[in-house]
Amino acid sequence: MQKELLLFATTHRTAPLEIREQFAINSDRIASLYTGLCKIESLEECLVLNTCNRIELYLISLKPEIKRAVENHFCKFHNFKIGHLHKFSFWKSGLDVVNHLFEVSSGIDSQMVGETEIIGQVKSSYKTAAEIASVGPILHRVFQKCFQSTKWVRNNTTIGEGQISIGSVAVDLALRIFGNLTFSRILVIGTGEVGKKTVKALKSRGANSISVSSQTFDNAEKLANEIAGQAIAFEDLPTVISNFDIIICSTASSKIIISSSMIKSTMYRRPNQPMFFIDLAVPRDIETQITNTPNVFLYNLDDLAEIANENLNSRIGEIDRCRQILQERANRLWSSLEYNGIIN
Amino acid sequence: MHNFILEERVFIWSAALLYLVAFIFGFYSLSRSKRYPRIILITLAIVGFSFHTLGLYERGLKTNSCPLGNPFEIIQFITWTSILLYLVIGPAFRMSLLGFFSTGFAASLGILSLLIAKWDHPYQTGPFGINPWIETHASLALFSYGIFATLALTSTMYLVQNYGLKQKRSKGMANLLPSILQLDQMNKRLLFMAVIVFTFAISVGMVKWIVDFGQIQNIKLIFTLTLWLSYLIVLILRIFNYLIGIKFAWVCVILFSASLFTLWPIDASRPTFNENPSQRLP
Structure with a gap:
């Protein structure tokens, strides 16, 4: 047969x-x-x-x-x-x-x-x-x-x-928001490969204050050591998130990790400082409604890929x-x- | 022929056309090649600014005062200040595209004021040509208007950048604009500088008002003080983070547009003179 x-x-x-x-x-x-x-x-x-x-x-x-x-x-x-x-x-x-x-x-x-x-x-x-x-x-x-x-x-x-990576697109966007990444504080939530690459791209453009958080603290510590960053307990996120300018999420969680209400209260503490969220997770880690908050910019995997592909006409x-x-x-x-x- | 070349309106026309060429060239380059021709734009702006300065200088010689006596002169002074600020701020703070916006602003307002003949009406030189304090007051006040104009331009740039980022647009001029943070800091500094200059200008004007109570028209006083108070409130709200981001940028744009309209009631309160200032000899 x-x-x-x-x-x-x-x-x-x-x-x-x-x-x-x-x-x-x-x-x-x-x-x-x-x-x-x-x-x-x-x-x-x-x-x-x-x-x-x-x-x-x-x-x-x-x-x-x-x-x-x-x-x-x-x-x-x-x-x-x-x-x-x-x-x-x-x-x-x-x-x-x-x-x-x-x-x-x-x-x-x-x-x-x-x-x-x-x-x-x-x-x-x-x-x-x-x-x-x-x-x-x-x-x-x-x-x-x-x-x-x-x-x-x-x-x-x-x-x-001439590969245009998610990381390079994220760097370009971060530069449009912050101008200079030297003083930008970066938080990576999750230890996914894409997230790690994005952090490395940001580091290559001068970012040097990097923290890592993961549901498993050991994983966070491991990645933090790898990228010369600092590990943060996952439970502390709601209180420490206002200290960061760029937040990269790439967890395997099926639930929302960063909610709209969390960001509203965060921006109350830092109204004049923009925040840049990069959601690389599928399912997404960040509630899309956070974009309604002024000075908050959110890009997910599709958004970044679309921008990258706009630059790929030569290919x-x-x-x-x-x-x-x-x-x-x-x-x-x-x-x-x-x-x-x-x-x- | 010699006299024609020295005619200040020819200089001012030349300046406005050079600004227009710079703006059109910038627009064409941005839309076609996605590149910002900084050197060409700055060269055109410098040459235009030189003609503009010569034109205003000529007009000053004819009016025997700082040329701020009618809407045409006021607009020319504001656009001259905005180009001056671009030439100072642009390279110092790496404000990409400020030249594009500044030349566009100077060309549009400049050409409009040149085309509407009645804006260049004759006026009484009166105290302007006599009292140096009034000259100082008027020139400082108009200089602060120029800073407010630049603030409105950087606020517009902020709004364009913010819109591009929120709508996830990566094409066009968005990539060439300064960052949100840089524009926000620049807006705060410009507002602070403009309010200080405007406050000083009003203080100088107040001295004259107290000494010569009847000389200043009420309408001019009301509009000027309202505008000064509005900008002062905006500055206080900005410092204490009550007015930030896009709301702050919109307020700066709207307030400057409104301030341009206050020029007419102020001008209307001025006694006119049956003589064309451009033909008046010193």
Whole structure:
């Protein structure tokens, strides 16, 4: 019996941030998503790619009817109405899945075109799926070829050159608010990788007063040591937050950490000093209503990515070239899978 | 031909047109190439300012006083002060785009006052040309108006930057404007400086008012004192953080616009003279 390669996905292209944060899965719950998927009849292999901008399920199935079962499980898992799901998600099959995966891993489909973090996330997802033995010979082969193609594109095109990172956009915005970052006091809440990179970008432009807070104090201390900062207890946030000018949030919390009422009382203590909030978390850590407070500026992941992409027009030509190269490689892989009669 | 070149309105026209060229060039560069041609703008502003100074000097020689006797002269003096402040503040405090806004302001108001002939009406030189205290009072008061004009410009820049940041706009001039914090500090300093100069100007004027009670028109006194009191209240509210951010910036813009309108009742209270000041010989 021939198998079919399917992809079910919801990404930043199909779902706004408010929806994506409802679909966010932290590392503790990913195993339970796999458990449910593995129970679906006729599902031979599966791999979940879970980032802040996308949830993608790569599936090898014996029957096309599994689509309904996958959607049901996905909606049940996220407590989401199935009727609304189609607006924010899509299915692909066969060669289109391979093309899509190659584009995703090479950064062409990223919110910030050309970024390199995605390949690490794809590799990490592959590793997790391999550990729990949810991937079989087909997905193994597809993903190995995907890593090779990504490496080739990275080394032989200029897709990653002149990279405009979240950090560099955050620095530009901070300069528009404070002018000089030497005296700006920075607080990082959460120990996420993007948050860390943003702090490093701010440090490179002169910021030197950095504090770190995390729900786990040990993690905060570890990051504080790494970036020559100071650790702050998570419980002390409401009282100390008024001492900071730039606040970067990148926690995995599913609840709001900085509320509108907290910021109102904070600004009462420092009415004339602007505050810059960078919310890099999905789901978001900061209540959007804080922007109604004067002298408060809030940017989330989508805002920063949009600004970064505005500056990427020069890379558009290179994207087309990459896409063409990746398509050729995807076609070759697909032909070989079909030739061997292992996929339909 | 020689006399024509020396005609002060030619100098003032030249200045206004140079400011206009600077503004249009700045606007074109910002909108097309997203670059701010600082050197070109400052050069045009310096040349324009030199013509402007010559024009006002010529007018002063003809009126035998500081040329502040009609709306045309008052507006020219205010725009001259705003360009002077740009040339001083701009490079010293790295106030990007202040030149763009200042030349735009000076060109628009300057050309308007040149086009409306009745604003340049004749007036009685009277005490202006006789009493040096009145000359000091008038020139200081108008200099403070110039500072208020620059304050209105930096407040506008603050509002544009704040709007850009709140609306998450990264294109256009927003990237080239000074930071929110720099503009806020500059606004506070300018207001402080303007209120001090205005207070000194009014104190000098008060001495004359006490000595020569009937000479000063009530309407002029009321408008001037109201404006002075308004700016003083704004300064106090700003110092104690009761009026900050965009509200403060809006108040500065509105108050300056209102202050321009007070020039008409003040001017209307002045006795006129059936002679064109530009044709009057010293």
